[in-house]
Amino acid sequence: MEQGNGASRRGKRPKSGEPVVDRALSLLAAFGSEHRALGLNELSRRAGLPPSTASRLTARLLRWGALERDDHGRYVIGLRLFEVASLAPRSHGLREAALPYLEDLHEITRQHVLLAVRDGDEALLVERLSAHGAVEIAYRVGGRLPLHETGVGLVLLAAADPGYRAEWIDRLEPSSAALRLRRRLAEVRNAGLAVFERQRPAPVCSVAVPIRGRGEQVVAAVSIVVPAGARKARAYEQVVRATAMAISRGLGARGTRSHA
Amino acid sequence: MEQGNGASRRGKRPKSGEPVVDRALSLLAAFGSEHRALGLNELSRRAGLPPSTASRLTARLLRWGALERDDHGRYVIGLRLFEVASLAPRSHGLREAALPYLEDLHEITRQHVLLAVRDGDEALLVERLSAHGAVEIAYRVGGRLPLHETGVGLVLLAAADPGYRAEWIDRLEPSSAALRLRRRLAEVRNAGLAVFERQRPAPVCSVAVPIRGRGEQVVAAVSIVVPAGARKARAYEQVVRATAMAISRGLGARGTRSHA
Numbered sequence: 001m002e003q004g005n006g007a008s009r010r011g012k013r014p015k016s017g018e019p020v021v022d023r024a025l026s027l028l029a030a031f032g033s034e035h036r037a038l039g040l041n042e043l044s045r046r047a048g049l050p051p052s053t054a055s056r057l058t059a060r061l062l063r064w065g066a067l068e069r070d071d072h073g074r075y076v077i078g079l080r081l082f083e084v085a086s087l088a089p090r091s092h093g094l095r096e097a098a099l100p101y102l103e104d105l106h107e108i109t110r111q112h113v114l115l116a117v118r119d120g121d122e123a124l125l126v127e128r129l130s131a132h133g134a135v136e137i138a139y140r141v142g143g144r145l146p147l148h149e150t151g152v153g154l155v156l157l158a159a160a161d162p163g164y165r166a167e168w169i170d171r172l173e174p175s176s177a178a179l180r181l182r183r184r185l186a187e188v189r190n191a192g193l194a195v196f197e198r199q200r201p202a203p204v205c206s207v208a209v210p211i212r213g214r215g216e217q218v219v220a221a222v223s224i225v226v227p228a229g230a231r232k233a234r235a236y237e238q239v240v241r242a243t244a245m246a247i248s249r250g251l252g253a254r255g256t257r258s259h260a
Numbered sequence: 261m262e263q264g265n266g267a268s269r270r271g272k273r274p275k276s277g278e279p280v281v282d283r284a285l286s287l288l289a290a291f292g293s294e295h296r297a298l299g300l301n302e303l304s305r306r307a308g309l310p311p312s313t314a315s316r317l318t319a320r321l322l323r324w325g326a327l328e329r330d331d332h333g334r335y336v337i338g339l340r341l342f343e344v345a346s347l348a349p350r351s352h353g354l355r356e357a358a359l360p361y362l363e364d365l366h367e368i369t370r371q372h373v374l375l376a377v378r379d380g381d382e383a384l385l386v387e388r389l390s391a392h393g394a395v396e397i398a399y400r401v402g403g404r405l406p407l408h409e410t411g412v413g414l415v416l417l418a419a420a421d422p423g424y425r426a427e428w429i430d431r432l433e434p435s436s437a438a439l440r441l442r443r444r445l446a447e448v449r450n451a452g453l454a455v456f457e458r459q460r461p462a463p464v465c466s467v468a469v470p471i472r473g474r475g476e477q478v479v480a481a482v483s484i485v486v487p488a489g490a491r492k493a494r495a496y497e498q499v500v501r502a503t504a505m506a507i508s509r510g511l512g513a514r515g516t517r518s519h520a
Contacts, residue, residue, distance in 0.1 A: 071475075079379045081341065082348045082386075084337060085344070085402070086345075086401055090336075099390075103363075129363065
């Protein structure tokens, strides 16, 4: 709605006020894992801005350090943004509290260890520790994962507000898939654990457990990703639970329980 | 200079164009490690903006996800910024390439492991791995360290452009300190290694080695931080060199050398 107001105002008073902020943010949003370095033309095209506007705003972002230029003169995301983002409680703050325990889990198991939070309709990967020899997975820190097709995603969706969850599930097609997911999430809530197996790109299985904060609400999920199948993965269940409980304790959860 | 123009223009044409972007960025810059959650009044005061302006711009940043509100209604840095910042080549990109080797170093030594890059006149900490039992240090990921008073800082300053380095050193007072630092940086360049000892807040010693990228330029520094003193620290010299060389190789440095 606010955007609507801004847009209609813009027609009468060109260049005024906050829409400029949205345009600057759209320049940042133009970058992606497949587009980490962009020339001005590509940047303005991806941001949906005229080149002259992109050029002017890019200069501001460069000066502040939100953008930098690489050796080829292309624009890349700058260190200053990393510095500011490191203050985000739901990513780096959580990571700081969790990292020592994630490292223990990683060292004990020599498998991939993931830490994720829910952001909107997806899971956002906050940390990933990997061994040289572990199975190949494509997840990267800062990347997004589908809620219903990953272990951490299932844990986060199972813990979401019931109204939100119902709405999310109802969007699934066909309705039999929605029904299956609804049952599955109930199991995840009961067990305080999700086991998720998939065959592509490589056959892997993940075991995920919720992390609770002060007030017992689920704030994140930790998982281990091992070569399939599920029976082998089940052997990691206890150690992942222990890791999640240690992190929850550190975050101030009181009756740290592994069951919901 | 550009900012000066913007400010003078602002007097004639209030609210026009890019200065708004600078104001929005100043809201992000208002956060710090001691100020991770801010109410609107504190936020507007720290950003140097009238509350009405801060309120309007904050709404935009909230909507985009650069800011979020915590359980107490205070503003905090949002996950969306973490997501965008994860695309920065000089922080997360470097981190992705370095992390497996940093983990090896950490597991072998059970000591703090730091990864830093130079940003302006300081070192920026891109990664830190710590053991439960290691000596207490205050450094945090995303935090800044002085170039002349840390191991990684000395390595990065020693590798900086000679003109920049000379200017940096000349700013030091008294001139005897500048002379000492100049000699020390020459030693660091020769050895391809810095050993830095300090007594406060806790007596620690770090051993730092440069990481090279494609084209052999120094792009980062890795260090290990152990309880003082330097003699004990020297025992870690070879393993830190091996780590730096492995990372450099991964980054495409050809004649990966430990000496400058």
